[in-house]
Amino acid sequence: MSDTATVENATPKVEAKLIPIYIMGKMYEVPETLTIMKAMEYAGYKYVRGAGCRGGVCGACATVYRKPGDYHIRVGLACQTVVEPDMYLTQIPFYPANRAKYDWEQIKGECEEVYEAYPELFRCLACNACTKVCPMEIPVMDYVSAIKRGDIEKANELSFDCIQCGLCSTRCMAEMAQYHIAQMVRRIHGRFHTPQSKHCEEQVAAIKDGYYDDALAELKALGTMDPTTYEETPGIKKLIELYQAREGEPHTAEEFWTPESDYALLKSNGK
């Protein structure tokens, strides 16, 4: 998505009332119907970082704001939160956070391994600042507490909607990065504490057996973009065509949807 295109998209078709908002301390008049992200673009900001999915799932656009006469810190995702009059805001696209290195192959799925990677989690004071600042309304303090007591199941469940925006860690008195810790816990949960899915295992086995090798070679043979001009070569044009024509789950699909095409479908009884 190019920047100019979004600015055009941002312009509302119907005349909306203009309201004042303060972006990093500077006042702008923006249409009241816009999200913070669109309002920032309307005001002339260009997103290089701090935006991703624009759909409320990637966590790139965490935003903090306050309203006059109110001490509360308020938060939202810039792509989801509609502007309010007189809000003063800033986005926090990135916040330094400790992310432990661990060798996934060595992990056995015990809570002690999380303690080894992130001993600082024991510094939690139960101040609850993290929960208050989470735009996904996740009980962050509670999942930290669950991890402390070794309840991987519960921590997984409580932190499941986390989009890794990092706001919780900006407020932590114990200076930990809750979301990285929870991510490790969810990985452990996924690998060691949930039943393996059969069809996934079959697919992996098929990949390893070389079921998709020919198809992959065919795609690879289409080449790359022109390395100097970045122009689309005929091969790449073909690739785009194939991509657009690929079979995907339709929006209107029933609960149990099965692909038709040969490559997408690996029938358990078939190859």
Place this chain on the structure above:
Amino acid sequence: MKLGYYPGCTLKTKAINLEVSAVKSLEALGVEVEELERWNCCGAVYSLADDDLVHLLAPVRDLIRAKDQGLDKVMTLCSMCYNTIARANLLMRKDEEKRDAINNFLEEETDYFGEVDVVHYLQFVRDDIGWDKVAAAVKNPLKDLKVGPYYGCTLTKPGEIKIDDSIEPVSFKNLIEAIGAEYVAYPDAETCCGSYQIIGNPEAALKTTATIVESAEKRGADALILSCPLCEYNIGRRQADVRGLREGLEPLPVFYFTQLLAIALGLDIDTLHLDRNMPEAQKLLEDKGILATA
């Protein structure tokens, strides 16, 4: 009566041998516990600074959870949890200014004024059940087992929350006698095990631990009982290191008092989770023929 139960951060994993043996023993004595549905780690140590409120938030939050759940009494098993939560409770009862400050800060929670009572398991068994009843419920008296009590610090000190005398406590003696074991007195039953210094100054902690082990062995104890997972770690699971520090120490098995209680009450051996104790613990029970009859 609903007896609330606050487990604390260690009891679900590392000290599951304390939790399961304790809860099952209470059941055998006719008391059901109701675990807090939502709780956080209490912080394990009470803040000793007058100008520090932030470390009170954790224990107060747990008290609020108990209140929200409609409990008027909450019991802990870990001595450190008991100490921390009971002292925080006392402060919320007595210090109006700090109570207001804390309630104000915890704006997302119910206001708390110290409505919930905090008790320790040992205190509950003693006061609400009684040693006579415990003795009457014993199916498997632990004859021939010489047991020394280890009180540690946090159940009996400071005086404002003590469950027993700070200098000469007797609850464990009564318990040991009630379960039919032989009580062994020794001078260091209240000597600190070094507590959290096991992380920052392990040498210093292990030295005091060696004194405890030596003193109990000299008086002929076969085993020690205690109620705190940190004491258990320092004196029990770290005992190989302790013995390395001082000549002539023999392995001295360490149990949670609830484990011996569970055996005496005739509960299944699975409730003991002995794999969490130091290895010599199970061996002692086998050698004494106690596990076979359990």
Place this chain on the structure above:
Amino acid sequence: MLVTERTIDREFVERMLEVSGQPFKQCMQCGTCSVVCPMQESTQLTPRQVMHHLQWGQKEALMNTNTPWICASCHTCEVRCPRGIDVPKLMEALRLQILRENKNFVEPFQIDKEQLKEAPQLAFVSSFRKHTS
């Protein structure tokens, strides 16, 4: 201990009184606390000496002794002090004087991996509360 007008830090004395809430000026130097202290083998100043240094505002000596860092907050001294002084509260005040400058005594990520696996959760919780800023 060298006591001159210049070595007495009155501001420090006030601060310790405020943070601990303990009337350490009333300590009569009986030494009971030192005798019962379980950590005495490892400490540099005994608790009685700490009281004495506090009374004389000897900030530097107190900031450089290991005693508050070895104290296990066991309250053995506190329940026996004939003057009712809560000695561990003073040890905490001394620790906080340093911890509040954002200095750690224990570094969580430097703890031995084996110990992180073995020790119970409450060992870390309590250690970090007492020994990290």
